[in-house]
Amino acid sequence: MEEKKLTFEEKLNRLAEIVEKVENETLPLEESIKLYEEGNALIKELNLTLKEAEDKIGQYKKIEK
Amino acid sequence: MKTANEESYLSISLLNKLVKAKLELDPDLQKLYVKGEISSWKVYPTAIYFSLKDESSVVSCMMWNSSAQYLKFIPKVGDEVLVRASINVYPPRGTYSLLCYSLELYGQGKELLALEELKKKLAAEGLFDPSKKKKIPEFPDKIGFIAGDGSAAEADIIRNSQRRWPLAELYFFPSLVQGKDAPKDLVRALKKAEEYPLDVLIIARGGGSSEDLSAFNDETLTREVAKCPIPTIAAIGHEIDYSLVDLAADLRVSTPTAAAEASTPDSNEIKQMLDGAYERLQEAWESQKEAILAQISNLSNRPFFKNPASMYSDKREEVEDYRKRLNLSIDHIIALDKERIEALSKHLSALNPYGVLSRGYSIATNEKGEILKSVSDVRKGEEVTIRLKDGSLKTEVK
Numbered sequence: 347m348e349e350k351k352l353t354f355e356e357k358l359n360r361l362a363e364i365v366e367k368v369e370n371e372t373l374p375l376e377e378s379i380k381l382y383e384e385g386n387a388l389i390k391e392l393n394l395t396l397k398e399a400e401d402k403i404g405q406y407k408k409i410e411k
Numbered sequence: 412m413k414t415a416n417e418e419s420y421l422s423i424s425l426l427n428k429l430v431k432a433k434l435e436l437d438p439d440l441q442k443l444y445v446k447g448e449i450s451s452w453k454v455y456p457t458a459i460y461f462s463l464k465d466e467s468s469v470v471s472c473m474m475w476n477s478s479a480q481y482l483k484f485i486p487k488v489g490d491e492v493l494v495r496a497s498i499n500v501y502p503p504r505g506t507y508s509l510l511c512y513s514l515e516l517y518g519q520g521k522e523l524l525a526l527e528e529l530k531k532k533l534a535a536e537g538l539f540d541p542s543k544k545k546k547i548p549e550f551p552d553k554i555g556f557i558a559g560d561g562s563a564a565e566a567d568i569i570r571n572s573q574r575r576w577p578l579a580e581l582y583f584f585p586s587l588v589q590g591k592d593a594p595k596d597l598v599r600a601l602k603k604a605e606e607y608p609l610d611v612l613i614i615a616r617g618g619g620s621s622e623d624l625s626a627f628n629d630e631t632l633t634r635e636v637a638k639c640p641i642p643t644i645a646a647i648g649h650e651i652d653y654s655l656v657d658l659a660a661d662l663r664v665s666t667p668t669a670a671a672e673a674s675t676p677d678s679n680e681i682k683q684m685l686d687g688a689y690e691r692l693q694e695a696w697e698s699q700k701e702a703i704l705a706q707i708s709n710l711s712n713r714p715f716f717k718n719p720a721s722m723y724s725d726k727r728e729e730v731e732d733y734r735k736r737l738n739l740s741i742d743h744i745i746a747l748d749k750e751r752i753e754a755l756s757k758h759l760s761a762l763n764p765y766g767v768l769s770r771g772y773s774i775a776t777n778e779k780g781e782i783l784k785s786v787s788d789v790r791k792g793e794e795v796t797i798r799l800k801d802g803s804l805k806t807e808v809k
Contacts, residue, residue: 354578355550358681365688368695378699385692389685396678399577406569406581409603 354395361388427502434498434507441497445470445509446517449490461486463494463509471508472496478512491517526628530655533630538637539658545642547662547674551610553580554674555641557600560585564617564646564667571668576675582607588616593626601635611674612639614656615646615667627654636660646670768800 352360364385368378421429434440447463447470459474472494486492493516496509515523537543554572558564569581586600587593597614604612614636616627626632627647636643637659645660646667657663664670714721768774775783776796789795789808797804 353550353552358550358684361685361688365691365695368699369691373699375699375703378696382692382696385688389689389692392685393682395578396682399678403573403577406583408583408585409607410585 354392357388357392361385361392364388423505424502427500427505430505431500431502434500437498443494443496443498443509445494445496447492447494449486449488449492452486452488463492471506472511473499473508474511474514482514484516486514486516493517526655529628529630530658533633533637533655533659538633543637544661547642547644548610549676551576551579551674553582553607553609554611554613555582555584555604555607555609556613556615556670557584557586557597557604558613558615558667559588559617562588562617564615567617567667568613568615568671571671572675575672575677575679577678579610579675582609587626589626594629594632597626597629597632598635601632601639605639605641609641611644612641613644613646613667613670613674614660615670617667624654627656629655632656633659644670644673768798771800774798 364381367373368381368385373381445463447465450462450464450469452461453459457476459476459479461472461474462469463472464470492514494509494511495513496511498507499510500507533539556565556568558568565583565585569583572579572581582604584600584604587596601612601614614627616624624647627645633655636645636656642662643660644662644664645654645657646664646669647654647657653663662673664673710716774797776798777783777789778794781788783789783795791808793808795806795808797806
């Protein structure tokens, strides 16, 4: 539930952090697996968010006086 | 005046040349600021020929196209203008004209001056300070924009921001953007926008609309933009012409499309980044997996894993050794016992009473079966049994 609160930008930053970590650090296998799964989940989520947003193109709110 | 002979009279050509030299070498006549009304205007391929007049006089003027290209308006007959010029004499006709370098509308000059004053005042108050500029968020959730209703700016912003970043919600606040009511209406739209939780607010004026930026030079509007709590992007002026609102906004760009781009990340770039992240994760994972596999294979090549039997084959030998030794000693013990038993049985047989019979001794018993140990043990006539090695005899005592 906590994760739901992350914004797109925060998720993107977290993903960058994960990639950076698994690429440049020697991590215990368990942690690597966890990060790897988390990273892949984030990629999936972010792609989905983008895709869903694209379906809403053309909508906007007009606020008159 | 001294009298001159005929030879000293000037030719017309010489006269005009002399006047030309006199006038064109006079520094005061080479840096003129002249005010007048345009009374004629004619454009030629290389220059513009026109005339300026006041109530009683006229002067011919010309401007090379190289200077005319910087004109900020299209002059027409009747315009009150200010020119910067120098005197130019045309000897063949003995006429002079003004060679103009710049030309400005007289009224506009005053307006520009006032605007310049206002700009200085607001700048001194710190309204345009770079240090006060808010950062435009990289990933906006809600984008607001103020533009003319149905304007090209409106369409450009919607199209471009949604193309780049469809995640953001768009809030459009239509407003007048020119005319005397525009400043008031823009302030109203701005205040309205401030009621919404916007991440960024664009103030745009569509390209191709009138040159009139005056609404965006309004002092009240400029102040409102400067103190707007939402990060603002202005797309009002042109590359060279900045309005005060442009200066007061947190960011200024040249077109509504540029404003849409400045307020949004490019989702295509993000998608590429996501693909890249996926590949990098995959690669990092593969390389770690390989390292682990290498480690495992390295370990599994150790003798312990390579030939697990080696661990206990030695033990087995040892056990076998013990077993042999144990068996050996048991056999030994059994053999010894056998010998002893044999010896004992021999000894025992030596003690067998019947054994002596075989050596010629005999045993005599009376009728009662008692062994005779003395002659007194029998009476006369009593039957005595004598036992020999191979049988017994019955006898009678005499």
